[in-house]
Amino acid sequence: MIFDRIKPLDAILATAEKKSLHRSLGAFQLTMLGIGAVIGTGIFVLTAAAAQKAGPGMMFSFVIAGFVCAVAALCYSELASMVPVSGSAYTYTYAVMGELLAWMVGWALILEYAVAASAVCVGWSGYVMGLVENLTGFTLPGALSSGPAWGFAGGIPHVDFSHGVVNLPAIVVAAVVTWLLVIGTSESASVNAVLVAIKVTALTAFIVLSFPILKGENFTPLMPTGLLGHDGLGVVGAAATIFFAYVGFDAVSTAAEETKNPQRNVPIGLIGSLAICTVFYFLVAAGVVGTVGAQPVRDAAGAVLPPDGAGFAARCAELRALGEAPIVCSDEALAETLRIVGFPIIGNLV
Numbered sequence: 001m002i003f004d005r006i007k008p009l010d011a012i013l014a015t016a017e018k019k020s021l022h023r024s025l026g027a028f029q030l031t032m033l034g035i036g037a038v039i040g041t042g043i044f045v046l047t048a049a050a051a052q053k054a055g056p057g058m059m060f061s062f063v064i065a066g067f068v069c070a071v072a073a074l075c076y077s078e079l080a081s082m083v084p085v086s087g088s089a090y091t092y093t094y095a096v097m098g099e100l101l102a103w104m105v106g107w108a109l110i111l112e113y114a115v116a117a118s119a120v121c122v123g124w125s126g127y128v129m130g131l132v133e134n135l136t137g138f139t140l141p142g143a144l145s146s147g148p149a150w151g152f153a154g155g156i157p158h159v160d161f162s163h164g165v166v167n168l169p170a171i172v173v174a175a176v177v178t179w180l181l182v183i184g185t186s187e188s189a190s191v192n193a194v195l196v197a198i199k200v201t202a203l204t205a206f207i208v209l210s211f212p213i214l215k216g217e218n219f220t221p222l223m224p225t226g227l228l229g230h231d232g233l234g235v236v237g238a239a240a241t242i243f244f245a246y247v248g249f250d251a252v253s254t255a256a257e258e259t260k261n262p263q264r265n266v267p268i269g270l271i272g273s274l275a276i277c278t279v280f281y282f283l284v285a286a287g288v289v290g291t292v293g294a295q296p297v298r299d300a301a302g303a304v305l306p307p308d309g310a311g312f313a314a315r316c317a318e319l320r321a322l323g324e325a326p327i328v329c330s331d332e333a334l335a336e337t338l339r340i341v342g343f344p345i346i347g348n349l350v
Contacts (some may be wrong), residue, residue, distance in 0.1 A: 006098050025259045027268040034252045034273025036196040041123030042245030043203070043281055047333040050285075051294035052307040054238035057223035058294065059285040061238035062245075066278035069246045073274055076253045077267035084262035088254040116247045117174070122147075125169035126331040134344070144168045200280075206334055207283045209343055214290030224296060225304050233304055245281065249274055284334065291341050292327050 025033075050058040079092040089109060094102035125145070133139050146164030180188045225233040232240070252269040256262040259269075288294055296304045297315050305312040307328070316329035330336040338347030 030269025037248035037251035045123040121170040210287030
């Protein structure tokens with residue numbers, strides 16, 4: 001059948017030879033590409049949610065998520081060595097399992113990047129508006145700074161516009177990035193290089209400023225919700241949330257056709273970028289925990305509240321009104337941490 005047909009490896013390699021992309025990337029360039037793809041909004045906006053789920057134990061959540069990604073990266077490395085062409089998971093599936101599954105994988109990848117890009121734009125929106133508010137005191141109306149809340153009532157989906165109507169800053173961010181991609185590869189690559197430098201510099205600055213003022217008592221209790229927890233809480237539950245911070249590591253394998261000696265350099269780029277990002281994430285998480293603490297917010301009965309629940313939002317609103325909101329209630333945990341410990345200017349930049 002047409003859906004069962006596969007594309008032989010020889011045919012894939014022959015097609016790649018006809019396109020004759022210039023093989024110019026080495027292990028270092030691939031590692032930098034991976035770091036640029038991985039380090040993004042996730043570490044800046046997910047830290048608070050992870051802390052609410054796992055407390056100080058979220059440090060280990062980053063390690064668990066990184067290990068799971070490393071296992072997948074090893075698979076990508078093996079496949080990229082066997083099929084050193086562009087296309088990543090789509091091409092691998094086409095060569096082994098057939099056209100239908102390859103088609104499904106291709107659309108799954110499109111969905112993955114669409115959802116990830118949407119979440120990144122929302123994260124950027126929160127940070128940009130936080131910076132504007134701290135610098136100028138200007139705030140957008142809630143209807144224009146956040147989207148509606150989706151939920152279920154009696155098993156029927158419904159939309160609640162009381163929290164917001166449209167996230168206008170997120171739309172602007174998406175439009176600007178789309179424009180950069182449309183005008184040319186070289187322009188978008190240059191902007192990406194600058195953004196990677198900014199992201200790495202920001203995380204490095206955070207680590208350097210926070211580590212000298214770590215307090216040992218902020219690390220206890222280390223796992224207030226346990227290792228496994230319940231209702232999505234615990235260190236493992238936080239790892240599931242943090243996994244989003246690693247989305248994009250597979251971008252290295254898509255450059256196999258432009259890589260010198262891909263059998264050697266693609267695995268180095270995949271594992272190297274994941275290792276560097278995991279170390280960065282662990283140190284950043286330790287910096288947040290050690291400086292301002294990261295104990296989860298609890299309800300009146302002493303139970304830890306899920307970070308995506310209405311009870312958590314209400315409790316955080318109460319604590320903000322009292323001027324006692326912990327870092328787990330912040331939409332910009334890293335920036336807020338630096339403001340609390342006396343580095344407001346750098347916090348605004350982070």
